[in-house]
Amino acid sequence: MSDLIKKSAAELGSLISQGQVSSREVTQAHLDQIAATDPTINAFLFIDNEGALAQADLADRTKGEGKSPLHGVPLALKDVLTQKGVPTTCGSKILEGWRPPYDSTVVTRLKDSGVIILGKTNMDEFAMGSSTENSAFGPTRNPWDTERIPGGSGGGSAAALAAFQAPLAIGTDTGGSIRQPAAVTGTVGVKPTYGGVSRYGLVAFSSSLDQAGPCARTVLDTALLHQVIAGYDPKDATSINAAVPDVVAAAQRSDVKGMKIGVVKELSGDGYEKGVADRFAESLAILESQGAEIIEVSCPNFKYALGAYYLIAPSEASSNLARFDAMRYGLRVGDDGSRSAEEVMSLTRAAGFGAEVKRRIILGTYALSAGYYEAFYGSAQKVRTLITRDFAAAYQKVDVLVSPTTPTVAFKIGAKSDDPVSMYLSDVATIPVNLAGVASMSLPAGLSEGLPVGFQIIAPAMKDDRLYQVGGALERELHRQWNGPLTHQIPELQVR
Amino acid sequence: MASNSRISREEVARIAALARISLGEQELNHLAGQIDGILDAVAVVQEAAGAAVPAMSHPLEITNVTRPDVILPSLTPDQALSGAPASEDSRFRVPQILGEEA
Numbered sequence: 001m002s003d004l005i006k007k008s009a010a011e012l013g014s015l016i017s018q019g020q021v022s023s024r025e026v027t028q029a030h031l032d033q034i035a036a037t038d039p040t041i042n043a044f045l046f047i048d049n050e051g052a053l054a055q056a057d058l059a060d061r062t063k064g065e066g067k068s069p070l071h072g073v074p075l076a077l078k079d080v081l082t083q084k085g086v087p088t089t090c091g092s093k094i095l096e097g098w099r100p101p102y103d104s105t106v107v108t109r110l111k112d113s114g115v116i117i118l119g120k121t122n123m124d125e126f127a128m129g130s131s132t133e134n135s136a137f138g139p140t141r142n143p144w145d146t147e148r149i150p151g152g153s154g155g156g157s158a159a160a161l162a163a164f165q166a167p168l169a170i171g172t173d174t175g176g177s178i179r180q181p182a183a184v185t186g187t188v189g190v191k192p193t194y195g196g197v198s199r200y201g202l203v204a205f206s207s208s209l210d211q212a213g214p215c216a217r218t219v220l221d222t223a224l225l226h227q228v229i230a231g232y233d234p235k236d237a238t239s240i241n242a243a244v245p246d247v248v249a250a251a252q253r254s255d256v257k258g259m260k261i262g263v264v265k266e267l268s269g270d271g272y273e274k275g276v277a278d279r280f281a282e283s284l285a286i287l288e289s290q291g292a293e294i295i296e297v298s299c300p301n302f303k304y305a306l307g308a309y310y311l312i313a314p315s316e317a318s319s320n321l322a323r324f325d326a327m328r329y330g331l332r333v334g335d336d337g338s339r340s341a342e343e344v345m346s347l348t349r350a351a352g353f354g355a356e357v358k359r360r361i362i363l364g365t366y367a368l369s370a371g372y373y374e375a376f377y378g379s380a381q382k383v384r385t386l387i388t389r390d391f392a393a394a395y396q397k398v399d400v401l402v403s404p405t406t407p408t409v410a411f412k413i414g415a416k417s418d419d420p421v422s423m424y425l426s427d428v429a430t431i432p433v434n435l436a437g438v439a440s441m442s443l444p445a446g447l448s449e450g451l452p453v454g455f456q457i458i459a460p461a462m463k464d465d466r467l468y469q470v471g472g473a474l475e476r477e478l479h480r481q482w483n484g485p486l487t488h489q490i491p492e493l494q495v496r
Numbered sequence: 497m498a499s500n501s502r503i504s505r506e507e508v509a510r511i512a513a514l515a516r517i518s519l520g521e522q523e524l525n526h527l528a529g530q531i532d533g534i535l536d537a538v539a540v541v542q543e544a545a546g547a548a549v550p551a552m553s554h555p556l557e558i559t560n561v562t563r564p565d566v567i568l569p570s571l572t573p574d575q576a577l578s579g580a581p582a583s584e585d586s587r588f589r590v591p592q593i594l595g596e597e598a
Binding site for chain 1: 503517518523527533538539540541544546549550554563571581590592593
């Protein structure tokens with residue numbers, strides 16, 4: 001195994017800019033690691049060997065003063081964002097073989113910064129899931145224990161980081177799809193403020209909740225990537241036209257002295273494993289020793305968040321996924337010349353969508369249908385207001401909120417795959433964030449019986465820098481205790 | 497379970513047809529039970545939502561966004577049709593939509 005793949009993105013960017021190593025060497029080292037480990041992990045749906053090396057050669061030719069600190073550094077891209085000419089499936093049979101004719105804004109910004117895109121990562125179909133088992137192309141395995149899930153929906157991106165296949169990755173987070181995979185793979189992931197990163201070219205699941213964000217193995221690397229992808233985009237009508245908070249400076253400063261940190265009372269207790277609660281308490285003690293004031297905060301309406309989410313997200317999905325109609329792109333089934341467009345549409349959607357996607361479309365269609373709209377979708381929208389008020393009240397008292405990212409460590413593949421309600425509970429602590437549109441990070445807090453535990457930080461909208469300030473401070477002490485990032489403790493992979 | 501269920505198998509079949517998803521018997525039976533279970537779990541929102549609480553559809557105050565009516569470069573017909581299941585004469589070719597004889 002090459003030494004290069006264990007380095008942080010910041011280190012690699014610095015070595016490349018100083019000419020000590022070429023982007024081609026760095027990119028090839030990661031492609032070699034993917035070739036060696038991905039038959040076991042299945043983090044990638046498409047590996048762009050030629051394209052990545054061509055981008056690396058271009059980066060080597062154009063390196064120099066004033067370039068991005070990530071110039072020439074490779075990245076894994078979740079397969080829900082379009083990249084021109086590169087297959088984009090969203091983990092679904094209905095888009096198998098589709099090559100989008102345009103770049104998402106996130107991809108445009110990555111390319112403009114000289115970041116190398118290695119390929120597209122596996123995910124739950126259309127980002128619906130918490131385990132990556134809903135991918136039509138087989139589950140991704142957790143590098144810490146290949147019998148276990150890597151979280152979802154962005155399990156491919158998180159597993160790629162933990163397996164040293166890439167030092168950077170892009171995820172998307174509708175109810176926890178960046179943070180829950182980060183938590184169970186011992187990596188860092190940030191869901192920026194809603195509107196902070198453009199959704200142009202992000203295949204929509206639930207438009208009022210979806211947000212793309214940065215993933216890496218350290219807080220600083222995550223901040224460097226955040227800075228590359230964030231910022232106003234006229235192509236996204238919900239993009240916030242304001243300066244991006246200085247997340248890199250916040251990660252470097254990482255000082256919590258005098259900060260008020262609120263522990264969300266409702267995100268603890270029953271259902272939270274002891275190992276998770278213990279690592280969370282230890283992290284709090286570290287922040288307190290660094291000069292932060294720890295305050296318990298109650299957010300009484302969070303107990304309704306899961307219910308509201310599983311009405312709002314499926315409702316929006318039922319509308320967004322209507323575009324997969326077998327007419328303009330993607331799969332078409334049963335067009336024998338005798339069937340109507342409507343029949344072809346129904347047969348195509350039956351063949352092209354997996355079980356979870358069908359469940360959610362039907363659930364959402366029901367929640368929006370005449371006679372049930374007020375009782376279900378309408379009530380969920382009111383809960384959304386109550387949860388947003390809970391956050392506003394909490395931020396009157398504290399600078400950030402914290403909780404465990406997930407109630408449990410990674411579960412075994414297959415353990416919850418036919419029990420949707422139990423699967424949905426994986427995101428109980430991450431979902432309130434999306435409903436209110438605030439910013440949140442998960443970073444590693446340690447291990448419970450050999451498996452990673454995540455620590456969640458939640459900041460007010462457009463105060464994303466606070467995530468990095470607090471995360472950086474906690475990480476500094478934990479890295480001192482661990483003698484480096486948690487991912488360095490991953491047992492050697494038994495490749496197949 | 498049938499007597500206490502929130503949604504009947506027939507209703508799930510009707511909704512699936514509205515959503516343009518053709519379901520087999522077995523799939524329909526399985527899904528109907530699961531959707532009933534999910535509705536039971538999410539119905540908790542009804543106890544929280546008092547009449548006085550305003551509904552929220554989006555985290556941002558959204559206003560309509562417009563731009564000057566200027567022609568910008570966009571996809572060529574070939575690019576736009578590049579993913580089409582069938583095309584003809586620079587157009588999407590689709591199955592019959594008006595129920596005429598083939």
